[in-house]
Amino acid sequence: MNMEVKETTLNKKDKRNNDVLLEVKNLKTYYPIKGGIFRKTVAVVKAVDDISFEIKKGETLGLVGESGCGKSTAGRTILRLLDATDGQIIFDGDDITNIRGVSLRKVRKDFQMVFQDPYASLNPMMMVGDLISEPIRNFTNKSSKELKPEVMELLTKVGLPEDAYYKYPHEFSGGQRQRIGIARALALKPKLIIADEPVSALDVSVQSQVLNLLKELQDEFDLTFLFIAHDLSVVKHMSDRIGVMYLGGLVEVSEKNSLYAEPLHPYTQALISAIPEPDPRKKKERIILEGDVPSPIDPPKGCTFHPRCAHAMPECQQVKPTLKEVKPGHRVACHLYN
Amino acid sequence: MSVNTQLHKDTPLLEVKNIETAFSIDGQYYNAVDNVSFSVKPRQIVGIVGESGCGKSVMSLSIMKLLPKGIGKIKSGSIQFEGVQLEQMSDKEINSIRGKEIAMIFQEPMTSLNPVFSIGFQIQEVLFNHMKISKKEARLKSIALLKSVGISRPEKIIDEYPHQLSGGMRQRVMIAIAIACQPKLLIADEPTTALDVTVQAQILELLKDIQKVNDMSVILITHDLGVVAEMCDEVIVMYAGKVVEKTDVDTLFHDPKHPYTKLLMGAIPRMDEDVEVLSSIKGIVPSLKNMPKVGCKFAARCPQVMPECTSITPLLAETDEGHEVSCLLYPTSRPREGVLHNEYGS
Numbered sequence: 001m002n003m004e005v006k007e008t009t010l011n012k013k014d015k016r017n018n019d020v021l022l023e024v025k026n027l028k029t030y031y032p033i034k035g036g037i038f039r040k041t042v043a044v045v046k047a048v049d050d051i052s053f054e055i056k057k058g059e060t061l062g063l064v065g066e067s068g069c070g071k072s073t074a075g076r077t078i079l080r081l082l083d084a085t086d087g088q089i090i091f092d093g094d095d096i097t098n099i100r101g102v103s104l105r106k107v108r109k110d111f112q113m114v115f116q117d118p119y120a121s122l123n124p125m126m127m128v129g130d131l132i133s134e135p136i137r138n139f140t141n142k143s144s145k146e147l148k149p150e151v152m153e154l155l156t157k158v159g160l161p162e163d164a165y166y167k168y169p170h171e172f173s174g175g176q177r178q179r180i181g182i183a184r185a186l187a188l189k190p191k192l193i194i195a196d197e198p199v200s201a202l203d204v205s206v207q208s209q210v211l212n213l214l215k216e217l218q219d220e221f222d223l224t225f226l227f228i229a230h231d232l233s234v235v236k237h238m239s240d241r242i243g244v245m246y247l248g249g250l251v252e253v254s255e256k257n258s259l260y261a262e263p264l265h266p267y268t269q270a271l272i273s274a275i276p277e278p279d280p281r282k283k284k285e286r287i288i289l290e291g292d293v294p295s296p297i298d299p300p301k302g303c304t305f306h307p308r309c310a311h312a313m314p315e316c317q318q319v320k321p322t323l324k325e326v327k328p329g330h331r332v333a334c335h336l337y338n
Numbered sequence: 339m340s341v342n343t344q345l346h347k348d349t350p351l352l353e354v355k356n357i358e359t360a361f362s363i364d365g366q367y368y369n370a371v372d373n374v375s376f377s378v379k380p381r382q383i384v385g386i387v388g389e390s391g392c393g394k395s396v397m398s399l400s401i402m403k404l405l406p407k408g409i410g411k412i413k414s415g416s417i418q419f420e421g422v423q424l425e426q427m428s429d430k431e432i433n434s435i436r437g438k439e440i441a442m443i444f445q446e447p448m449t450s451l452n453p454v455f456s457i458g459f460q461i462q463e464v465l466f467n468h469m470k471i472s473k474k475e476a477r478l479k480s481i482a483l484l485k486s487v488g489i490s491r492p493e494k495i496i497d498e499y500p501h502q503l504s505g506g507m508r509q510r511v512m513i514a515i516a517i518a519c520q521p522k523l524l525i526a527d528e529p530t531t532a533l534d535v536t537v538q539a540q541i542l543e544l545l546k547d548i549q550k551v552n553d554m555s556v557i558l559i560t561h562d563l564g565v566v567a568e569m570c571d572e573v574i575v576m577y578a579g580k581v582v583e584k585t586d587v588d589t590l591f592h593d594p595k596h597p598y599t600k601l602l603m604g605a606i607p608r609m610d611e612d613v614e615v616l617s618s619i620k621g622i623v624p625s626l627k628n629m630p631k632v633g634c635k636f637a638a639r640c641p642q643v644m645p646e647c648t649s650i651t652p653l654l655a656e657t658d659e660g661h662e663v664s665c666l667l668y669p670t671s672r673p674r675e676g677v678l679h680n681e682y683g684s
Contacts (some may be wrong), residue, residue, distance in 0.1 A: 173622045204606055215614075
């Protein structure tokens with residue numbers, strides 16, 4: 001079993017080609033804050049503020065950051081669950097930023113989402129079989145009955161017994177519910193799956209089951225993942241490349257190993273040093289960040305991280321740094337590397 | 339307090355012996371904490387780790403006598419704090435210990451602070467309860483406490499309300515309230531679980547400093563093995579209400595003995611090494627109602643299970659000095675002839 005998985009992942013790396021599946025250009029998502037008697041927009045929350053990245057076919061891009069950094073909003077905007085304020089989302093060669101109606105419905109088939117809370121994301125009144133076949137029924141004229149063999153196959157694929165078909169979500173544990181969520185996301189054979197904190201509600205032993213499953217399925221179905229999480233060690237385990245977000249912006253994007261071996265942005269350095277490691281013999285230098293993340297309503301001028309940065313220079317207060325390639329495959333937005 | 343002065347380094351501050359805490363489900367009682375014994379020495383940080391439902395929080399509520407009335411109760415066993423039996427105390431007696439001698443901080447700092455009272459009021463409440471102190475003194479002391487937990491502008495914050503603070507700040511306020519009367523023992527139940535990693539690092543650092551400055555003992559309850567490695571001296575691993583392994587932190591991470599502990603270690607993705615497949619534990623923790631009555635509770639999920647695991651209940655016993663394991667793979671855990679189902683006693 002172990003060997004098998006290893007071999008397939010090796011194959012995957014070969015299969016991974018340079019075709020870009022998703023390209024995000026200068027994406028911005030702002031939430032308006034309304035006030036006064038006329039409900040005028042009095043301010044905006046810059047949840048996602050000018051981010052650009054691309055995901056290649058068969059690759060997993062991890063998006064990490066602390067709560068409120070805009071990683072989930074970015075995921076939802078890409079799925080077109082939220083409207084982008086500005087920028088472009090190019091999926092499989094087509095600009096999908098502003099498409100509506102039938103054409104939006106058509107591309108929706110190709111991307112699916114796995115949500116964080118396996119308790120809230122499944123309809124408690126629906127049988128598991130119906131839950132999983134619903135996305136397929138949405139796009140074809142087939143009935144639940146006709147789709148049964150297909151659903152049964154999906155259930156086995158995600159490691160659930162076939163009799164789960166007739167059960168209801170409350171009869172399952174958190175880990176099993178997340179498997180149902182994954183089966184549902186796979187039902188339409190999507191090209192891209194956005195997993196938004198898929199394991200953060202689970203215990204470690206169950207978390208590892210679900211992470212292993214996601215990896216196996218990726219090899220089997222040649223899936224592309226955007227993996228959103230706050231846990232850096234989980235993201236490291238899952239991703240090929242990683243983007244680090246802070247206050248709505250991407251501060252660093254890099255190949256996984258380069259990022260963890262040599263984080264360049266001071267925020268990434270602090271973030272990585274903050275993770276408690278499960279080894280009491282390792283005493284590492286910890287960078288403790290002062291204060292809290294500033295409000296995204298009124299983010300600091302220049303580099304958004306400068307008020308908390310130990311290396312801040314006068315320039316940082318004035319000019320907002322942009323992502324620049326410092327090493328091959330390693331981009332960082334910081335004035336230290338100019 | 340004369341007991342206190344007699345304490346020397348190795349006399350335990352808290353001694354929990356064979357505690358059984360049960361919850362009633364449909365009129366029947368089921369053990370959520372099953373025969374747990376451990377002790378906390380002065381100035382020691384003891385970690386209790388385990389997954390959700392393993393009984394680690396119930397353990398802490400039992401010590402504080404905060405179990406929900408009519409639903410949960412301590413069935414047997416003893417909890418000794420500085421030579422006093424806590425489990426037999428009346429509500430009034432325990433109130434003089436709670437918050438003064440033993441304090442507690444919880445996971446969710448938003449729900450454990452009262453939203454309609456100011457920060458200052460909530461700190462002073464503890465002070466007025468346990469000390470003879472004037473209003474003015476209490477206010478000054480509250481400001482000093484806020485300062486000691488690293489809150490800048492304490493003179494302002496004291497008059498603010500919980501919703502005006504961030505998660506990390508609220509947890510700092512909780513810690514300030516907890517240490518207001520300089521307790522000897524602090525029980526921290528998942529104190530950083532709701533916080534971001536960088537804030538978690540701040541709070542853990544603060545807890546360590548405060549523990550040293552105040553000469554406190556700490557019971558740290560967590561599911562995060564990284565936090566345990568960082569903070570604790572001694573560790574207790576719990577599974578399904580039972581202690582499966584108990585040892586010092588270094589031994590636990592470098593020579594884990596119980597199959598459950600080993601699997602748990604392999605299940606976390608590591609920062610320092612690459613693994614393609616994480617170890618996972620098949621199945622889930624059995625519910626209280628379906629808990630096996632005899633045998634090892636982990637047997638159904640254990641990769642090293644043997645036929646006798648379902649019929650013989652393993653004892654928690656020392657395999658090496660200071661390293662206790664409850665698993666039939668180790669001869670020390672096998673009950674002696676004739677006392678097959680006798681549980682571990684002290």
